[in-house]
Amino acid sequence: MEIGSGNYGCSHYRRRCKIRAPCCNEISDCRHCHNEAKNSLETNPLDRHDIPRHEVTKVICSLCDTEQDVQQNCINCGVCMGKYYCAKCKFFDDDVSKNQYHCDECGICRTGGKENFYHCNKCGCCYSMLMKDAHRCVERAMHHNCPVCFEFLFDTMRDITVLPCGHTMHLECARQMEQHYRYSCPVCSKSICDMSQFWKKIDQEIAAIPMPQTYQNKMVWILCNDCGANSHVQFHIVANKCLSCNSYNTRQTRGGPATPCSSGMTEMVS
Incomplete structure (x- = not known):
């Protein structure tokens, strides 16, 4: 032996x-x-x-x-x-x-100890027992490439993180996104962490930057990436706030040239 x-x-x-x-x-x-x-x-x-x-x-x-x-x-x-x-x-x-074990549902060997993981049939992969009955299922969530580095996730040897929206990516890639002030899922654009403090900073920035007279009554339609609600709001060059959940993670859909809210948000939080 x-x-x-x-x-x-x-x-x-x-x-x-x-x-x-x-x-x-x-x-x-x-x-x-x-x-x-x-x-x-x-x-x-x-x-x-x-x-x-x-x-x-x-x-x-x-x-x-x-x-x-x-x-x-x-x-x-x-x-x-x-x-x-x-x-x-x-x-x-x-x-x-490494506490290797074989998962018949995955069809491969995994590490971490069988007692610490369970197989989610909808996601099609083994997840930590800490996530059981708590994570948002996305069908075959692990059977795709990491949206940042494009390595296939299902049998990767690197650590994986499951975002609040249910999509998956390498933990290291998620940390690199945060280092570059990217706080939304690359797949569905939902926020990947609590952004409430950042939204307050944007509130302050908008209050400090009045729009020119020409744009003070301009209204636009926006779609919230976080809650999915459509809102009719007063246009601002920095960002547009969702009336449903107060998120600034929005995109302009109607009412004139779209503004890249995410780029403005990056400047605020950096």
Whole structure:
């Protein structure tokens, strides 16, 4: 069980075996190593592909180089090729501190401990038990690319956050958005945090900037990205306030040239 443990593997996994890709018959340390190599800019676009992870049938022991059918222990030297082993995913990992478990509904192995997660059938993914009966479901919410970096979310190795609107993205990408003063979901434009203090700042800014006489009676229709209400409001160059929920996360729909409220909002909160 312990011979060679932690001494073999790649940057993605510590394991004592390599895999033979059924798609191109090449040997790689893991599926991520294979996919990174086969989808690099140096690779001919016609040859780029991902490994079909569940179709792997052959592994190579890292200690004795024996190629064999997928199994946990080497048929030649007897070494354990991965302390965590999933026969369904053909997956090996010596770092069991991740508390890996296999989710039949997801069809893949996940980390964090089965007791700490549940599978949401509508969203089509495992979520923390802390979110059970509390999050807003969006059908197949994890089965798309991150709206910021465009990496596929369902099987990503990076942390995921679920926004109040139910859409998902990388936690790191969400933090980068906040650093650039972007506080709305890239998918549906709803606010991703409590913006009430920012709305008060915009109230003060609008009060300090009276509109010219020509525009003082100009009325426009706006759509609120947060509550979905339509409002007929007095136009202001800085932003237009929803009459239903007091949000400034709005867009002009009728009444003259539309104004990019989000850009004005960025200046206010920065």
